[in-house]
Amino acid sequence: MRQLIGVGYRSQLAGWINSRPAEMSCLEITAEHFFDDRTTLHKLAQHYPILVHGLGLSLGTPGALDKEYLQQFAAVVQAADPLWISEHIAFTRAGGVDLGHLNPIACTEDALANLVEHxxxxxxxxxxxxxxxxxxxxxxxxxxxxxTDFINRLCEQSGCGMLLDVTNLYVNSRNHGFDALQWLHEIEPHYIRQLHLVGYNKQGDTWYDSHAENIQQELYELTRTVMAYSNVEAIIIERDNNFPTTQQMQQELCNLEQCCIANQLH
Amino acid sequence: MSNAVSPISCIEGLAQLLSDAELRQQYAKDPELVAGQLGICAGERHLFIALPVEQLAIQAELLLKKRMREAWKIIPLSFNGLGEAAATHFYAYAGRYWPDTWRRHVQDAWHFCRYLQDEGLPWNRSEWNRLDFVYQRRYCRLGIVSDVMVAGKNTTALQLLYRKDGRMQQRIFYLGTGW
Known part of the structure; x- marks a missing residue:
């Protein structure tokens, strides 16, 4: 199987993306960026297989989903006709407060039932x-x-797959002192269908996923391990800040292609 | 009339903690008391009171940092104009206001600019015009601005904002001659 390799669409990268670099075989768009711009979306969808990624459905919020938000999300999905869609195991708003960014949920039976339903x-x-x-x-x-048990049960009960963010796994393992490989091997491999990847940064003793750095060697190594373990179908580089040159982006896409080739040879 | 609070989940309580520095301080001193004040449901009370205080503070600060980073991308000139005090001013504003729509970054930048104006702090007029144009979903706007940078100098100019294919476009016409 040949994996799709691409980047997350950002307006700062639009010129390069629109030049259709040969190294890129798919594109991930953030649904919220296109809630009121279908024109750009239609153009992108003509040239790339699209994946739609959500940030704000807040699947982990107890109670009902925001229906209006879901309608807007679904309208983007309809316009993009993606291979699949993705969201986070997290909440962004709860109790009348919109925190605007991703926050962890408690891994409990109630939270599991809530996430499965959502x-x-x-x-x-x-x-x-x-x-x-x-x-x-x-x-x-x-x-x-x-x-890991929570994620396996969530995928099993909901019928969803997993988007494994390799950088998030690495950063969490460093900050919270656990073995990333053990964590990985506790996840059922057939659930993992897509990867996210971007360089981490470190301040003092803390690692961050600020989406602002080039991909480090240890992340490529972890990516290769994930690919050997599971049946990844797509890999997306998620750069949001401190955008590099197009040559650097192309090099990272080539590096990921090499990871795929190396995996196929094994 | 009953004063009873409807029970809320641990996650709803966590959202309150992450958005309210004062509440976090109370929680650090007495989590049981805060659990009672918020009305955390009995089944999740043990989870709520076990939230690690230091990690709560880190997560809360990170939320503000992420907000600031996104707002900065939208109004860099206004942030740069605040110099080293930019983060201090943003945090003072951000702890009191949380944007609540999917346009949250634009909403946040707009409200921060209003905060700067209300507080008599420096802000950039031409940048504000662009931001207000986008936030208010305007179609056309013409104004005189005096902070357009030309050859390293603040210049008075006519600023025309309009939409083409749904996206904001800007044209600047200088008043006077010499450039």
């Missing part, structure tokens, strides 16, 4: 497979279920 609602509204992504967190919320 994931199924999203798939029903969008008519596309849904992948769920692990987040980076500096806060470990106590729970009653191990995170």
């Amino acid at each position: 994931a199924q609602q999203v798939m029903a509204a969008c008519h596309k497979p849904l992948l769920l992504e692990n987040i980076t967190t500096h806060l470990q919320v106590p729970g009653s279920i191990a995170e």
Whole structure:
């Protein structure tokens, strides 16, 4: 199987993306960036297989999903006709507060049931497979279920796949002192369908996923391990800040292609 | 009339903690008391009171940093104009206001600019015009600005903003001659 390799669409990269670099075989768009811009989306969808990634459905919020938000998300999905869609195992708003960014949930039976219900609602509204992504967190919320067990059960019960963010796994393992490989091998391999990757940065003793650095060697190594373990179908570089040259972006895409080739030779 | 609080989940309580520095301080001293004040449901109370205080502070600060980074991308001139105090001013504003729509970054930048104006702090007029144009979903706007940089100098100019294919376009017409 030949993996799709691409980047997350950002306006800062638009010129390069629109030049259709040979190294790029798919494109991930952030749904919220296109809630009121279908023109650009239609153009992109003509040239690339699209993956739609969500940031704000807040699947981990207890209670009902925001119906208006879901309708807007589904409208973008309909316009893009992606291979699949993805969101996070997280919450961004709860209790009347919109925190605007991803926060961890408590891995409990109630949270599991809530996420399963929400994931199924999203798939029903969008008519596309849904992948769920692990987040980076500096806060470990106590729970009653191990995170990897939670993810396996979530995928099993909801019918979703997993978007494994390799950088998030690496950063969390460093900040919270666990073995990334052991964590990986506790996830059922057939759930992992897509990867996210970007360089981490470190300040003092803390690692961050600020989406602002080139991909480091240890992340490529972890990526190769993930690919050997699972059946990854697509890899996306998620750069949001400190944008590099197009040559650097192309080099990272080539490096990932090499990871894929090396995996196929094994 | 009953004063009873409807029970809320641990996650709802966590959202309150992450958005309210004062509440976090109370929680650090007495998590049981805060759990009671917020009305955390009995089944999740043990999870709520076990939230690690130091990690809560780190996560809360990170949320503000992420907000600031996104707002900075939208109004860099106004942030740069604040110099080293930029983060201090943003945090003072951000702890009191949380944007609540999918356009949250634009919403945040717009409200921060209003905060700067209300507080008599420096802000960039032409940048504000662009931001207000986008935030208010305007179609056309013409104004005189005096902070357009030409050859390293603040210059008075006519600023025309309009939409083409749904996207904002800008034209600047200088007043006077010499450039």
